Every structure is written in C-alpha cells, then in structure tokens.
Amino acid sequence: MPIYLDHAATTPLRREALEAMLPYLTEHFGNPSSLHGVGRRARAGLDEAHETVAKALGASPREIVITSGGTEANNLAIKGAAWAGKARGHRIIISSVEHHAIGHTVRYLEKFGFEVVELAVDRYGRVDPDEVEAAITPRTILVSIMLANNEVGTIQPIAEIAERVRRYKGVLLHTDAVQAAPYLPIDLASLDVDLLTIAAHKLEGPKGVGALFVRHGTNILAQQQGGSQERYRRAGTEHVAGAVGMARALELAVAERAETAPRLRRLRETFTAAIVAGEGVVETGHPTDRLPGLASFVAPGLDGSAVAMSLDLADLACSTGSACVSGSTEVSHVLTSMGYPAEEARGALRFSLGRTTTEAEIAEAAALALAALAHQREASVALAAQRRATLGRPVGAAAAAEAGVEASAG
Numbered sequence: 001m002p003i004y005l006d007h008a009a010t011t012p013l014r015r016e017a018l019e020a021m022l023p024y025l026t027e028h029f030g031n032p033s034s035l036h037g038v039g040r041r042a043r044a045g046l047d048e049a050h051e052t053v054a055k056a057l058g059a060s061p062r063e064i065v066i067t068s069g070g071t072e073a074n075n076l077a078i079k080g081a082a083w084a085g086k087a088r089g090h091r092i093i094i095s096s097v098e099h100h101a102i103g104h105t106v107r108y109l110e111k112f113g114f115e116v117v118e119l120a121v122d123r124y125g126r127v128d129p130d131e132v133e134a135a136i137t138p139r140t141i142l143v144s145i146m147l148a149n150n151e152v153g154t155i156q157p158i159a160e161i162a163e164r165v166r167r168y169k170g171v172l173l174h175t176d177a178v179q180a181a182p183y184l185p186i187d188l189a190s191l192d193v194d195l196l197t198i199a200a201h202k203l204e205g206p207k208g209v210g211a212l213f214v215r216h217g218t219n220i221l222a223q224q225q226g227g228s229q230e231r232y233r234r235a236g237t238e239h240v241a242g243a244v245g246m247a248r249a250l251e252l253a254v255a256e257r258a259e260t261a262p263r264l265r266r267l268r269e270t271f272t273a274a275i276v277a278g279e280g281v282v283e284t285g286h287p288t289d290r291l292p293g294l295a296s297f298v299a300p301g302l303d304g305s306a307v308a309m310s311l312d313l314a315d316l317a318c319s320t321g322s323a324c325v326s327g328s329t330e331v332s333h334v335l336t337s338m339g340y341p342a343e344e345a346r347g348a349l350r351f352s353l354g355r356t357t358t359e360a361e362i363a364e365a366a367a368l369a370l371a372a373l374a375h376q377r378e379a380s381v382a383l384a385a386q387r388r389a390t391l392g393r394p395v396g397a398a399a400a401a402e403a404g405v406e407a408s409a410g
C-alpha cells in the first residue's frame, strides 16, 4: 500500500460509513418521495441523515440541503444568493484564494452583470476583516470567504469577518468549510454565517455528496428545477445512501476530533520540521493558524510536479499546490495571491495527513521527500550547468535549430 498523504484531495471511505450506506444500496432502495413502505424506509434514512448532519454542525435539520458535493453546494450558495438578491444589489465579495468552485462561479455571474470584488490576502493567505468591511457598499449582497484553504491550510478569521458583515443588513455571508469540517470545531449556533458548505469525501464519507447549510430565514433561489426535494431548494431524487454515509462519517469525525486534530498537528509539525531542514524548502501558509494535518511548501527553483511524480514512483502519494490542465502545470492562484512569484510557486508541494496517518508513515514520508527533493535539486543544478555549456558554444546550424525548438516549446 502506498503512503497516502493527499487527504485534502480526497479520503478513503471509512468502514462505518460504508456499513451505514449498504442497506440503502440494497434492501432500502426506495425513492424517499414514494408513499409506500419501501419509500418510507428510504425517507427515514434521509431524514435521519439531515438530523445527524445538522446536530454535528449545531444547526437544525431543515437548514441542511444535501447536494452532490462541495462544488454544487458552493454553486447553490453563490448563485442562489446572487439571484435572490439581484433586486437589492449586484456586488459580491470573495477572497483571492477561494477554491475554483467559488472563483469560477462568481466569474460566471459577472457575465450577467454582477460585480465581483476579489480581496487580496497577506503572505500567509489571510484576509483582513477590515478590508472585508471596507469593500461592503449598499449594493453588496454576498460575502464568501473560505474557512480553511485547500492548498496551504490557512484558517481565515471567519468569526471576525462575520462580526463585520453583520453590521450591514441584507449582506449574506457564506463560508466554504469543505477542508475545515473534518478538523475544526464548527458550531453554527455561534458561528454567525448564513451559508456553509461541506463535502463528504474530505471526511471519510463517499464522493459525490455534500451539504449546504442555509440559515433559517435566508433566501436563496434554487439552481435546479424539478421536484420539491430538499424543501424546493434542490430538485432531484436524493442520493439516500450517500447522505447516510456522509452523516455517519461526519458524526464520527466530530466525535473523534479532539483526539484526531492534536495528533495530526504533532505529526504535521514533525514532518514540516524535517522537510524545512532540507536545502531551500520553505513552509507556505500560516505558521500556526492552519489545518492540523496540512503541510505545504515551496521549493524555489524546482518543479513541484516533478517531485510529486518521483514520490509517486516511490509509493508516496502527495500533490502540488497547482492544478494540472492537459499536461501543462498551471501556477497556483493561491500562492501567486500570497505574493510568491510564478517561478517559486511552480515548486509547490502539499502533503495532507488524515485520521489514519501513522507516525511510521510520517517518518518514511519525510525521508522519501527529502531524498526526492535533493535528487531534483541535483538534477536541476546539472541541467543548468549543461545549459550554460551549450549556450557557450559557437552557434552552428544544429544548435540554432535546437534553440528554435526550445523556444517554441517554452
């Protein structure tokens, strides 16, 4: 089995969640909207899932809309709030480090006349609550700032942001808690947000299921039309087994959090100390206000995807801070927003621990990562020396042709 340190991408489905789901994939297969017994049993499972998710978040079951994941919940929050608020205003405020499920959604809304304000972040990826407040105008309808970042783990001062947003009547506050939900305490009775997103597959639940908390009295427009499911907020026959699996996984994550979070923090600190002791690697994100198990770095001058690929060959699964689009590495918008030049951001690496990560895995992963980084460093030094030697030669026809090829591939 490879060492899996990519829990921020997805987690394995935990056995208890699978066991809770199985009856709803087999004997309780009914449609929860059917009136007969088979349907009623599915309905009971779905209702219980709403109750469990609500209890875990300090909400009430009616405030939970079950969706197909974090992306859909974010879309529903942003588009739902935008269209419901259109008569009052058109200004939406986000941060520059949001997940694309927020960033691309607001860019889409710009096409319909909404105005998007993207707030800058500091070197650690944090938004200043004063800047949130300063950006609010009478035309502002929505603020969306994530609870914790998926690339660098930085936790946003969401309670302070909520306190500022609350001073302005009619401005809704959404937070993307997809990465935070497994590891940070979330109590919606005290956290003053109107909308909050979670995704099951980041907390050892199934993929393709998530939830949007919609505070009682918050008006959002449904984004898909059809049946009356989820109290008219999300039409379509529900993924009952998925909802049940998410509820069980979330319930367990919350119950175990007091043990999991400090243990992951210790493991991550050990790992980070080992990695930054290597040559030319620095931690990214906030040094203390960060997700307990998310270790992120840049190795300036190196290609993070080359390091991640060599680690994959050594049976260690990690990721870079950037998304790969058709083979070409796109530089992370999170790191560039934090002030890292593109050449440095290319050296991004992310190792995200999970509940099942062990001390032995961390020791082995640190040794593998240090070896891979040193190897890449040597290779890049050798390559630079070779380039210098090549450029020093008199330029012949073959060399010119080679230079031409290199220029067109760059």
Ligand SMILES: Cc1ncc(COP(=O)(O)O)c(C=O)c1O
Residues within 6 Å of the ligand: 008, 009, 068, 069, 070, 071, 072, 074, 099, 101, 146, 148, 149, 150, 176, 178, 179, 199, 200, 201, 208, 209, 210
């Ligand atoms: C912060 C954040 N928001 C939203 C999402 C999207 O969630 P899903 O994969 O469930 O659509 C992710 C997933 O990577 C995420 O990390």
